Amino acid sequence: MLCFGFTRNLETDMQTKEFYPIGVAGQKWQDAERQQWRDSTSIKRSYHEEVVSKILALKHRFQVEQYGALSYDPERYPLFCIKSNNWDTNKPVVLVTGGVHGYETSGVQGALLFIENKMESYCEYFNIIVAPCVSPWGYETINRWNPLATDPNRSFYSNSPAEESANLIKLVGSVDGTIMVHFDLHETTDTDETEFRPALAARDGIEYTPGEIPDGFYTVGDSENPQADFQAAIIKSVSQVTHIAPADKNGEIIGSPVIQTGVINYPMVKLGLCGGVTNCTYGTTTEVYPDSPKATPQQCNLAQVAAITGGLDFVLSKL
Template sequence: MHSTYPIGTAGQKWDEAERQAWRDQTTIKRHYQHEVVAKIKALGEQFNVKQYGALSYDPDRYPLFCIKSKPWHCDKPVVLITGGVHGYETSGVHGALQFAQSEMARYSKHFNIIVAPCVSPWGYETINRWNPLALDPNRSFYANSTAEESANLIKLVASLGDNVLVHIDLHETTDSDESEFRPALAARDGIEYEAGMIPDGFYTVGDSENPQPEFQAAVIESVSKVTHIAPADDKGEIIGSVVVQDGVINYPMVKLGLCGGVTSCTYGTTTEVYPDSPKVTDQECNAAQVAAITGGLDYVISQLK
């Protein structure tokens, strides 16, 4: 399907002029400091809140924080929770914060836990998938990344060593993926836009190089108690990928530069909530993210016994 995006010339990749035009039409729509940073800092007595970087676009406005369990025991496996890699995916950010507020202390008995709840705060404020350079942080997890958001998280993960056992990356699939972000991507790359279908419900993306189907199933089972699971389409797919089990597809995480490949963890998954469904509320979306984490961690605990 051909789509005329308002920026750029059909069939031509964007240059800096087009990227600037795209950047100029972005606006601040919500407040990272008030809505996210304040909640992170409120956890400072219970956990170790650390700044692991800042975005050069405005370092004072966009500091990057993580929340770490304390005390940190060297003999415990590490769990990494990331949210807001795509800043516009609201429940990724607030689901991570809700987990830290309500469940992290309990699971810290079994794990060292580190939560990076908002990897892309500029994207959070402008409700965008990209960063200001029209780069997708969730395709930028590779050596010498040009996306600051990704590079800062890579550095944080490197500081954890090689003992990250679990990584759960919290995302959403929204109607705006088809109305705005995928058409913009096609325009930026000078290719023709082909319309897709947004799945109605929750699903996960495993690593095709390490799929861990029983772990994925535990996540899906836990989430199914909170919200509905996305069905496969008439091709047996979700967003163009084969459904390998109920509510699960797989991607090659490292090859695609996805956040899900930022560690060499044994158990990893990327969650996808559908916040635009008439069947859910914002709070249910946050609760689904928490259920994904707890379901996954409960499974891992059962394997460690």
């Protein structure tokens, strides 16, 4: 979730929380508060069982490479990418990233499902590289931040303070060929409003203002290169799997104007977002809503796959 400004209002959920339980209202966190926050986290699921095992099982079909490891625990948190076989520099490159925010489950599992079921059929036309879980510590602890209370999806710039982002930047820099297409797979969850945005306000010493969560799928394009037809193709494809988020009463989604059905735009590079990690022609950040009563976990995973295939089919029509 990109988390800026929000069509489900969760204000009542927060009325019992006058302040976030860590820190002092109006004061930025220092090392002690960051440590207190880190001490409040715990392992809730297994990166190796739910992600690494699935990646390693793909070795007989694709190239599986380790592109780094997190220093918090290198053996527990190796970073893997999966590449198409028979890499051909005459083909355009497609990058798929998931789990930049580790708690956003369908970004990770949707990327793996795409590899398992759809990737081979597109390898004739593209070189494809997938980094399915950029933030494995976040995946295990179901967190938006890394252990330093730093958001990897605000840290895609030179000398990044987030290892997760720095490792992916290095991977992108090593790619042989031109990255034409980038899908960054995310979710918007109820916990964005009940936990992560209040934590962000507390960390930064600012007042928390309740917002709204959009019910449904939407995409975020790059305001510097929006590619409206590409975004529309993704929305059309996903609409066959799950519902598209409507604009709120202000014509917005999470505080940004809806510029076409299910689409808003952000300045990707300026904000240090993963969506700006390449100079691609076609880029999108997907946002699935897993807490909707109208969507199952499998639908959320399939929505991520549909976003990728809908986008790739559009790009193929332009080649």
